[in-house]
Amino acid sequence: MNGTVVFDPFLPWPVLYALGAVALVMLGLAIWRGLSGWWLRGLSLAVLLLALANPALQEEDRAPLSDIVIAVVDESASQRIGDRPAQTAEALAAVGAEVAALENTELRVVRLADAPEDGGTQLMTALSEALAEEPRARVAGAILITDGQAHDVPLAPQMPAPLHVLLTGKESDWDRRLVVKNAPAFAILGEPFTLTLRVEDQGAVPASAGLTADLSISVDGGEPQSYRVPVGEDLDLPVTLPHGGMNVLQFQVAGVEGEITDRNNAAVVQINGVRDRLRVLLVSGEPHAGERVWRNLLKSDASVDLVHFTILRPPEKQDGIPVSELSLIAFPTRELFVEKIDEFDLIIFDRYRLRGILPTSYLENVRDYVKNGGTVLVAAGPEFGTADSLWRSPLAEILPVEATSRVIEGGFTPTLTDLGRRHPVTEGLEELAPEGGWGRWFRQTELAARGGQVVMTGAGDRPLLVLDRVEEGRVAVLASDHIWLWGRGYEGGGPQLELLRRLAHWMMKEPDLEEEALTATAEGQRLTITRRTIGEAPGEVTITAPDGSETSLPMPEAGPGRYAVEWDAPEMGLYRLEQGDQQAVIAIGPAAPKEFEETIASADRLRPVLEATGGGVLRLEEGAPDVRSVRAGRVAAGRGWIGITPRDAYLTQDIRVAALLPGWLYLALAALLMLGAWLREGRFTRRARA
Template sequence: MTIPVVFAPLVPWPLIAGLAAIALAFGGIGLLRRARGAWLRLAGLLFLLAVLAGPRWQVRTTAPLPDTIVVIRDRSPSMAIGRRAALAAAAYRHLAATVPKGVTLRTVAVAGDGHDGTPLFSALKAALSGIPPGELAGIVAITDGEATDAPPSRLPDGVPVSALIPAAPGQTDRALSLISAPRYGLVGHKVTLRFVVRDHGVEDRGTAVPVGISVDGHTVHVVSARVGQTETVPLDVSHAGRAVVAVSAAPLAGEVSRTNDQAVFHLDGVRRRLTVLLIAGRPNPGLRAWRLLLKSDPAVRLVNFTILRLPDEPMPAPLRDMALIPFPVDQLFDRDIGKFDLIILDQFANDDLLLPPYLANIARHVRAGGALLVEAGPEFEGNRSIADSPLGPILPVRPYGAGTVTGAFTPQLTREGLRDPVTARFARDSLGPWYRYETVQRRRGVTLLRVPGVAAPLLVLAHEGKGRVAMLLSDQFWLWARGALAGDAAMRGPAAALLGRTVHWLLGDPSLAARQLHASIAAGRLSIRRIGPDGPPGSVTVTAPDGQTMTIALHRTAPGRFAASLSAGGPGVWRVAGGGRTAYAAAADEDPAEQRDLAASSRIFAPFARRSGGRIVWLAHDPAPGWQGLYRRRHASIVTGERDVKLPPAIPGVLLGLLLIVAGWWRERA
């Protein structure tokens, strides 16, 4: 209980001050003159002034408050290393069971959001904002000491700050960090990778460390990197599509974890602009659709020739009046044939415009990795057919039967077409009618589009050597494009989309392959998808980053579609093999701040503990620490009530002051 004195003056303070000055002046004169009764008169005046000042005793009743200790529990991923989580949990249970009397624990768990590491001090600041400074008796952090947010310049005065570290002192760790990881690169060119290796807990800056770099599981470089120095390595972009690049440093002897010795990223290979040669055997309605399709793709450079007359055809006008461009046969099909990624023959006949050696050059170019698309019309039958030329051996079909058949029909997807990535997306599209097709005999390849009823092939895809060949066995696809432009629902069809996907298949787009194996990692799970012929689901072999292999059974999700998933924790490259194909998935580290240093350390908390009188406890040596030194009693209290007592009472005080003045006067007269 405290008894503070407060004032409630009866008159303004300036007046009291003036009266006090007058009383002191008269009293001082009397004292200097040694007048009898001067002390009594001065005491009486001061007593009257005290009554005017209105002194009161304020009597307050208080109750003690508990001391509050803030406990920060670090539950970030780095706490899962070794025995850290178990030691931290045991220490917390021991502290909670032995809390001193009158002490309250305020526990805050910090797990981070998986992207910015361990924001330990942000959580501490939020916890302290709700605690009165007089109640805070201690701050205890159960952590490996690797906070990733900036520590405050100071913490509350008089409060011990302690850290309980679930490890033994002297831990070391090696970390590999990517400084610049390219995400895209042109196929056939190089990109630049930059990284740095850092060692924690040991002074070995400049030491050479072997670092291996692999692409899709195959080692492409082994470099000698210097600890603490940025290294630059050129990488070849060998193929289009996504590649998984893993960079892995040799382990540091005795380090606590190898998790952050490696880094993984995706590199997407982008092809240069593709060159397409389109040769139309004659002007036709479909030529415009071809040109619109190919010129709308910014990645395609189109070279187009339309043959208006053959060399042996008579000219309807004198030569001097003709402005036709001679067909550069020798340049295109001898010197420059290798420059074209795709050759399209649109209703092209074997009319001796291209001599057999030139046609043989096309066939040789396709077998070496080129691509050929043939749109066939009536010129595909008879003596003028290119099937009877040097191109014949690479074509997947030959003329057969009735030749050209005329009559309305609606193209239909075959069973293979319903699941092949090139045409599967058109399964629910309405296809308008065509009016002509060529009867052929398929020798190889897969038929994706057919004539209903007679099952005549309309679209056939085939591999030839290292290249690819596609044949569209009708010259009527342009009707779909015209129907779409005219808004005619009866004639509308996916002309541009069908031809576009066929062209991309010919150019080797991996997303359109008939057999595919995909692997990806999200939310800690490895997802596996396989596309191929319908049949038993089968299984795949999965190789984890640590080299452990397992066989995973697939389940059927749709015709020709199979899938599986499994847990895939931790960074690294996962390899999935099955059906003669291999896929790679990168379990990339989504929280580089957390992985920057995994060695338990007291470097952040030691200065706070030293200045505040707290403790640093290594739980590997002292797994059940006591509360001594972890907190300091604050003896805080709260006011539960108060009352005022006048000091002195007004009337008795005035009477007493007057009595003293009269006594002084009487003393002076005596």
Template sequence: MIWSLSFDPLVPLWLLAGAGGIALLLAIAALVLRLPAWPLRWLAMALLVLALAGPAIEREDRELLESVVAIVVDESQSQRLAGRADTTVAALAALEQRFEALPGYELRVVRAGRGTAASTEGTALFSTLASSLADVPPERIGGAVLLTDGQVHDIPGKASDLGFTAPVHALVTGTADEIDRRLAIARAPRFGLVNSQQVVTLQLQDQGPAAPSGRVPLTVRRDGEIVTRLQITPGGTIDIPVEIAHGGDNIFEFSAEPLPGELTRLNNQVVVTIEGIRENLRVLLVSGSPHAGERTWRNLLKSDASVDLVHFTILRPPTKQDGTPTNELSLISFPTRELFSVKIDEFDLIIFDRYELRSVLPLLYFDNITRFVRGGGAVLVAVGPDYAYDRSIYRTPLSPVLPAVPTGVVHEEPFRAAISETGARHPVTRGLPGAAATPPAWSRWFRLIDAVVTTGGETLMTGGDGDKPLLVLSREEEGRVAVLLSDHVWLWARGYEGGGPHVPLLRRLAHWLMKEPDLEEEALRLEARGPEVIAERQTIGTSAEDFTLTLPGGETRRLTPVEVSPGLWRATAPAPDLGLYTVDDGTRKALVHVGPPNPREFADVLSTTETLAPLAEATGGAIARLRGEGASPTAIDMPRVVPLRRANDYSGDGWIGFRSTDASMLKGIDRYPLFSGLLGLALLLGAAVLTWYREGR
């Protein structure tokens, strides 16, 4: 309780001041004239002026507030090494027990260093500390305790930046004899041309007082498969050439042999993702018999900036003898030997558009094309009536790789192309605009070449009465082949009856043939999106196996995928840690790296007291290790907790101190007026009577 004197004037201040002035003048006059009982006159006038001022005695009922102490628990990945988490749990329990027995303190436990902020900026403890104390006045803050390994990346430059004047103590997990090996990326490209070599520069460091020396084996993997093994010297750098094998993400893992007794193996490996960029894809388009849709393929391929197109239209076979002088011919001769023998391997895709045997290509060259396919090339055959008859391209040595065998029948009747059950799950034809309607919302075609699909061929589109193959795809060893059994796709391009999705269909088809990763019909992918990793299984099958997700620390989780669209199955999982995540469905494997290539969290994982020592010293706090070398993680040396009012130093041998606040909260005020009621009247009358009595003697 606090007692005080207050005033509540009964008249305006100017009138009260005037009355006081008059009383003072009368008192001086009585003194000068030496009137009888002049001291009593003074007393009476003073009491009258005081009564007009409304004096009162106030009693404040106040409650002392508790001092707020924050305990910041470091939950970063480095805190889960070598029993540090167990040490932290034991230290937190001991602190909570000590503060329970200590009155006048409010304890706030906050956890920090985990999540997206830690993924990019390292371990951030002081930003979390500031947030936890944002609603507390600075005079109520009694101090803070950091339970950490000392690897903190947002330490204020000055103690004044904390926003309060109270001690900051750091209780450090880990021991001083730790060692660790770390592999870091010094330089790495982000992009590279497919089939080219790029150089990744790595640096290896052995940290700690007893780290050995000597060359260290290094393993290089691409997309999970070992490609080479090298030797690297700690403390130096090495340039490693890597080959970009395919378009899209090429994920390279570099793993150094573990150091005996080291803290963690997580920073023994680094991951570099290099996006494979294809040079302009080279396409050879060979048009045979002229027809209305001859330019459909040419226009589509010429509109794609990533395609270099070589186009020949065969109008004049070499056997034609019409007597025209050679120097008057406007046509160039077809360079068959150069294209189909010398430079055939320079192409990615060969398209035959209504090609028929006209003695232009010797049969030997079709052997070359077959070998081209089996060696990794691609062929697309868009056929017309010629495919059904004697001069069909199927009657060449190319037939062993063609997945559609003509029956000799040509259907000349209107039909609508439809997506087959397999096609609904295949990325080439899945989700084509208009395909969901019944019948599909695109125009009719009027010609279909009847054929039988061979073993290994997949029918993605059908026509005729609904069961006849229209678009057939197949894989032939390392290469790919597609057959489009109609020459009326140009009706979609011309907008007949509203047209159809010829651009997405033909573009997807061409890019599937050229092995675009996003169009693989059987694939497993893993990507990081925000705080999650997303695993996707693309399949033309009707089901997908469960996934096994491996986290950076080696823990595994079982994921059950859900079909989100035909042929596409997906599962998500939280990604709490930095590093390499791997998903496996039993036959395929996919990888993704979460976080920056060289995360600050693993730049140095050795526990230290040096980083926080300047701040602890500036605030009068202490910094100490919780356990000695070789001690059990739960066998900690916990200091005593001592409350202090004011001090320059809040730590000592075996103890840490916290400031006790003087702040209080006002609960109520009791007011006792001095001149109210009979008491005030009695004082005034008493003074007047006493003055009258003295003057009367």
């Protein structure tokens, strides 16, 4: 039971204050006039004011509530190093026993795992959430069992009681780690860039660790190359990406005996290789209605450098115009086809015919350019079946078709072959057809395919678009010059821009348009594996995890020529994928997880928060601490002990309110005091004067 005096005035408090002021004035006037009963008058006024304030006695029936101690247990990845799990378990058991021995005290345990998306150890967030679930008036203290590597210290809550840290790990711990400082997300193919690496030691480093380390580097899971590098110095490593698309670079430092973990001795960096400027050479044999199709396509892409020349006046034309007046400058054919031909990513011959403008030696250079990795696209018109066709030049050696010298005139609708429905250049184009299907074309050069891949057919199922690989390079032949009808929307048109865009990018060896490819993407730890093929259905894909374990998964068909499967990776690191002759690598998680950036146990980050609450730090290797009760504001930690502050919280079960005195008694007291003042100032005063 607990009793207190409360007031429930009959008049508002401002009115009572005003009456009190009037009473003081009257009392002052009585004193000024020398009335001997002024003090009795004052008491009577005070009794009347007290009666108006209506004092009452409030009695509460209270039930005491237990104090709460919050224990936040760090179970993040860095807490699973060495014997820290055992230290954590023993410390939690000891704290539980100590708190249980205290009178009227409970323990709340909160377990903390790794934050999603490499958020590290959100220790303060977990403490804030635990405090929000408990009445702050009952929290007597909080204990963090951790290695001290918290990544959200600025979010520390205001503590109503002492906060302590029980530190895992050992003072003799040391670790060697690899740091990648400035890995870009993108890099330009063919241009070197600099990666800055650093091998550094932390903690109580022994002399036997040495001043140098063995660093190995591998690209896309290939054979690693090893180097001897100094420890504790920045290393500027020049890197040139070998191919477009995602490049996976793995760096690893050899482990040293005695370090607490080798989990941070490796780093995986994924860099997307992009082309800076695509150089395209477009040679138009003569002006025609579809000439601007290629020019508009290539000029619309800001990343393309286009060199285009059109033969407007063939040499055989005899009109008497002096040669000096045919052009302002001579076109640099020798520079383009001899000196700088290897600088082009793609060469397009648009309705070109042999007229002696490009010597045979120049076309031989084009042939060799393709064999060495270049790409050529031939957009054929009626000239392709004539005697001056490119098919009768040195390029015939690399072309996958033969000309029959026949030109088919008449309407036809281009059609995808079964192979074309699976090939990445033409896959899904039928879904882009307007209502009623694609529009017709009206001219096609008859070709006989002698190799390559026929992905589209035209009139009479004759080859219309043929793709081929020639040694290191690629060749494509389009047997019609009427694709521009699609761009004009004739009979609804067709996917002209998409087809030409894919065709150009396939020829320039974009990874997304490879016919045979095994790729993977990661979202969190969910791995999506995709297999593209124009052949038979592939078998299972084999996944090799960072620890060397293998998992085989079947790949169901997800579309024509496309097979896919999703899989949850059990841990972060580099995964190797293999299916037949296709291989790929992918990194799950960040290049360097936050949990392993700092692995040496230290409470330096948390000390400012602890000092503000009077708490302290105790190392668990010295033994579990005692838990004591201390008064608020006192030091709450010492050698071998930590303190909590009892809060004496309670729950009010019942309240009883009774008037302090009955109303008639106030009136009687006031009347008696007034009567005493009258007697004092009247009869007794006159008697004193007599």
